[in-house]
Amino acid sequence: MFDWLVVGAGFAGSVLAERIASERNERVLVVDRRDHIGGNAYDHLDAAGVLVHRYGPHIFHTNSEAIFAYLSRFTEWRAYEHRVLAQVRSPATGEAMLVPMPINLDTINRLYGLSLTEDEVEGWLAARAEQVEQVRTSEDVVVGKVGRELYELFFRGYTRKQWALDPSELDKSVTARVPTRTNRDDRYFTDRFQYMPRDGYTAMFRRLLDHPLITVRTGMTFEEARRRFSFRRLVWTGPVDEYFGFRFGKLPYRSLRFGHETLDREWALPTGTVNHPDEATPFTRVSEYKWMTGQEHPKTSVTYEFPSAEGDPYYPIPRPENAALYKRYEALADAERDTWFVGRLATYRYYNMDQVVGQALASFERIEKQVPRGAANDDRILEQVSSGC
Ligand code: FAD
Ligand code: UDP
DSSP: OEEEEEESSSSHHHHHHHHHHHHHOOOOOESSSSSSSSGGGGGGOOOTTTTEEETTTTOOEEEHHHHHHHHHHTTTTTOOOOOOOEEOOOTEEEEEEEEEOOOOOHHHHHHTTTOOOOHHHHHHHHOOOOOSOOOHHHHHHHHHHHHHHHIIIIIIIIHHHHHOOOOGSSSSGGGGSSOOOOOOOOOOOOEEEEETTTOOOOHHHHHHHTTTTTEEEOOOHHHHHHHHOOOEEEHHHHOHHHTTTTTOOOOOEEEEEEEEEEESSSSSOOOSOOOOOOOTSSSSSEEHHHHOOOOOSSEEEEEEEEEEEEOOOOOEOHHHHHHHHHHHHHHHHHTTEEEEEEETTTTOOOHHHHHHHHHHHHHHHHHHHOOOOTHHHHOOOOOHTTTOO
């Protein structure tokens, strides 16, 4: 008998299990159908002993001191600022080059053989930017800032590969994740806190779940858990449409195939990730983990990301018709008794790790308001008393 069943051992499920067990003293069963904890942030040593991320590179960044402080209870950190280069051809000379992404002052000067200053590049971009009446799509965001040539070079092909949609068919929030800079800042993120868990993500999850009131069963589906155990309340972090038996049809998710390789040399790439935005290259990016983890090793491991329609659901696809379909599932979720839907798949939101942690902490606050502490235990005691135990 458990007070709670948590389906999914990623950030959403693990944070809620920890909060419920630590703060409410209630018994939690966490199940995941994969054979490991950590969800998509899972990392492990590969055959060569290099620490790699099974589901592609995960870099922690947040502006929230509260989220950073919460996770800091379960890990030490290693400071790491991610940098990305894009492999493109200069529109001016046709020469292949690696330039900083997000587009910054150096990107433009190198591509066009210019020596513009910060002030000058603003005018240069303004002269190329297209007038967009109302910024709605992922195309509008970029052409409205940098014009069509840079849009086509850096965004169009990458996005068409990643989503199997043209940027004009995707919500503006997708490409708006990547800013345009007129200074020389070449970091991918500018958040206040940018760190990697010192011993890796899986070690952090192990500590999150290490509590006498938490039981973890990997390799177990919701169906199996439901058959074998009883529980009073449920936290669901899997796909919301799956929970409801796809009643209104499938919510579209985009998947990836990961090409993991270990190389018999110390380094492979000039930076943590190299993006390949051209449509002809079948992968979108390649990442080298040692940049992120700081591991010293005579070999190195990289992962190529090949976008795919088939496979695990990794990305909700932000566009109006999908949001409308999700709303119908959300209404069902809101009406479901004693069940909380949390995380990237359960709330169909293109969330980063820190946002999922924030959402899980907020869900816990809601649980605290709605379910009096210890109520589940009291019920159980009452049942035992009345049945003569
Ligand atoms: P998940 O991690 O997906 O966990 C849900 C778990 O539920 C899964 O393990 C699944 O197996 C389990 N599950 C589902 N259904 C069932 C069922 N029926 N029975 C049992 N178990 C079930 N974020 C960042 O902040 N920085 C990054 O650099 C970054 N890089 C990313 C790169 C890639 C390629 C991807 C795909 C995502 C990246 N993210 C990144 C996003 C990050 O992965 C997510 O924000 C986070 O992992 C979501 O956590 P979650 O708990 O909501 O979901
Ligand atoms: N993007 C792009 N070119 C790039 C990098 C990103 O067109 O070089 C677009 C693409 O649509 C991508 C989105 O911006 O899916 C968000 O990029 P991000 O790096 O945040 O993607 P994630 O790490 O979530 O896969």
